[in-house]
Amino acid sequence: LFYFNKGICKTTMKVLFINNVLGSDCIGRVPLGVLYISAALRKDGHETDIVDTRHFKNIIKKIEDYNPAVLLFSLRTASNQLYINLNRRIKSDYPEVFSIFGGPHATFYPQIIEGEKAIDAVCVGEGEDAIIEFINRFENGDEYHTTPNFWARRNGVVYKNSVRPLIGNIDNVSYPDRELLCSYPSVRDFPVRNFITTRGCPYSCTYCFNQAYNEIYKGLGKRVRRRSVDNVIVEIEEEYQRNPFQLVQFEDDIFVVPGKWLEDFSEKYRNTIGLPFTCNVRAELITEKEVSLIRDAGCVSVWIGVESGSEVVRKNLLKRNNTDSTTINCVKLLQSAGIYVATENILGLPETTLDDDFKTFELNCVLRPGFANPSIYQPYPGTELGQRASDAGIFSGNFDDIKNFYSTSSLNIKHRREVENLQCLFSFCVEFPFLSSFLRKLVHLPLNFLYRGIQTLWRGYALTQRIIPVKLGIRQWLHVVRRSLGF
Numbered sequence: 001l002f003y004f005n006k007g008i009c010k011t012t013m014k015v016l017f018i019n020n021v022l023g024s025d026c027i028g029r030v031p032l033g034v035l036y037i038s039a040a041l042r043k044d045g046h047e048t049d050i051v052d053t054r055h056f057k058n059i060i061k062k063i064e065d066y067n068p069a070v071l072l073f074s075l076r077t078a079s080n081q082l083y084i085n086l087n088r089r090i091k092s093d094y095p096e097v098f099s100i101f102g103g104p105h106a107t108f109y110p111q112i113i114e115g116e117k118a119i120d121a122v123c124v125g126e127g128e129d130a131i132i133e134f135i136n137r138f139e140n141g142d143e144y145h146t147t148p149n150f151w152a153r154r155n156g157v158v159y160k161n162s163v164r165p166l167i168g169n170i171d172n173v174s175y176p177d178r179e180l181l182c183s184y185p186s187v188r189d190f191p192v193r194n195f196i197t198t199r200g201c202p203y204s205c206t207y208c209f210n211q212a213y214n215e216i217y218k219g220l221g222k223r224v225r226r227r228s229v230d231n232v233i234v235e236i237e238e239e240y241q242r243n244p245f246q247l248v249q250f251e252d253d254i255f256v257v258p259g260k261w262l263e264d265f266s267e268k269y270r271n272t273i274g275l276p277f278t279c280n281v282r283a284e285l286i287t288e289k290e291v292s293l294i295r296d297a298g299c300v301s302v303w304i305g306v307e308s309g310s311e312v313v314r315k316n317l318l319k320r321n322n323t324d325s326t327t328i329n330c331v332k333l334l335q336s337a338g339i340y341v342a343t344e345n346i347l348g349l350p351e352t353t354l355d356d357d358f359k360t361f362e363l364n365c366v367l368r369p370g371f372a373n374p375s376i377y378q379p380y381p382g383t384e385l386g387q388r389a390s391d392a393g394i395f396s397g398n399f400d401d402i403k404n405f406y407s408t409s410s411l412n413i414k415h416r417r418e419v420e421n422l423q424c425l426f427s428f429c430v431e432f433p434f435l436s437s438f439l440r441k442l443v444h445l446p447l448n449f450l451y452r453g454i455q456t457l458w459r460g461y462a463l464t465q466r467i468i469p470v471k472l473g474i475r476q477w478l479h480v481v482r483r484s485l486g487f
Contacts, residue, residue: 016068035176074103108382166221191246200224212382248277255279283330301340309363340370371462374426375405424451
């Protein structure tokens with residue numbers, strides 16, 4: 001295949017993304033990172049396609065029909081072993097196909113390539129410019145193994161390259177290639193669309209990857225970059241014209257930041273888009289003015305990080321200095337404006353006790369959110385708290401041991417079962433606090449299967465009726481149920 005660019009005849013490459021687009025944890029969300037990379041590749045003249053990870057026979061059939069030269073995998077830590085095993089099986093049948101691993105896990109643990117010979121390259125950090133340079137070098141037979149942002153294997157040697165500067169003006173980044181998902185209409189046409197307006201975070205919470213990301217790019221660009229309001233509005237408009245939807249979900253780590261950007265956004269979004277939206281906020285940044293701006297724009301719900309109900313744990317362990325009163329006042333402001341609040345909470349933190357987790361529960365009972373979302377702490381690579389857990393001997397240091405943060409703890413803690421049970425009952429008991437008097441006894445009982453059923457039903461109700469209020473047809477409900485059950 002050929003195309004002409006500025007008078008130069010150039011071959012195109014076929015790139016196949018292998019991604020868990022039908023996973024239960026991806027309902028209502030699409031893999032934006034993958035879609036941004038696909039857009040960059042297509043803009044440069046290459047071809048892209050995608051296949052879900054669920055059935056290996058479907059992956060093989062796609063490879064046979066599509067005949068890609070390169071496979072791209074985007075990894076999260078909890079699913080890294082899934083992709084390693086898939087790649088290993090694929091390469092045993094198709095050794096000539098070149099495989100590249102990217103995404104959060106690969107960024108913070110590129111050493112993955114050293115222990116797995118079936119991986120040909122790993123992309124670290126921001127990938128749009130990096131993947132274009134790498135693919136073009138690869139197809140031309142150039143020294144792809146020296147491409148910035150990549151650890152690459154060539155002739156049995158792993159080359160470790162530094163990263164290039166961050167993209168300064170992210171308005172110049174192509175919109176995500178949502179058409180990549182057309183072969184999965186249940187995903188492509190789901191009535192929620194996720195967008196992102198910023199890259200980077202100004203905070204350094206010890207449990208979060210942003211601290212490590214900032215270290216990787218230290219001195220190589222602005223820590224936080226934001227798209228212009230007009231750029232965001234045009235993307236939403238164009239997407240709505242192609243495939244109408246009901247609700248916008250902004251994925252920014254912190255969407256609501258005081259200042260002119262938010263003021264301009266509120267006016268232009270209200271007058272141009274007018275769809276309800278949900279976003280992430282940070283308690284200490286919220287005043288009546290910010291609440292008024294997002295309410296007038298159409299915000300129906302927000303996610304806010306409570307993380308721990310202990311001020312000591314938040315300050316000394318997590319490096320979050322907001323007080324209980326700050327969070328309580330923020331939530332009251334939002335609720336008074338008719339905006340539902342979903343809280344994010346972390347149970348089973350290193351160096352904490354079950355009593356600390358119950359303090360988190362008790363603070364949520366005071367907040368009375370529309371949905372209290374509890375997760376179980378996982379020691380992700382590159383994070384300060386993950387290293388602290390490893391140094392303390394309560395984490396093995398093997399990232400393959402890290403689980404989904406809604407399943408179980410990866411730490412060697414005595415109260416694991418109690419944490420798992422509390423995580424299952426947390427949301428329901430916050431909604432019905434009269435049950436709290438029984439909760440300390442219930443968490444000790446071996447009834448996790450029953451508790452998980454309660455959790456699944458309540459989570460489904462709270463999310464669809466309050467936090468992400470969309471109307472689903474029968475087929476869409478069946479789609480949600482099937483994915484939730486892993487079918």
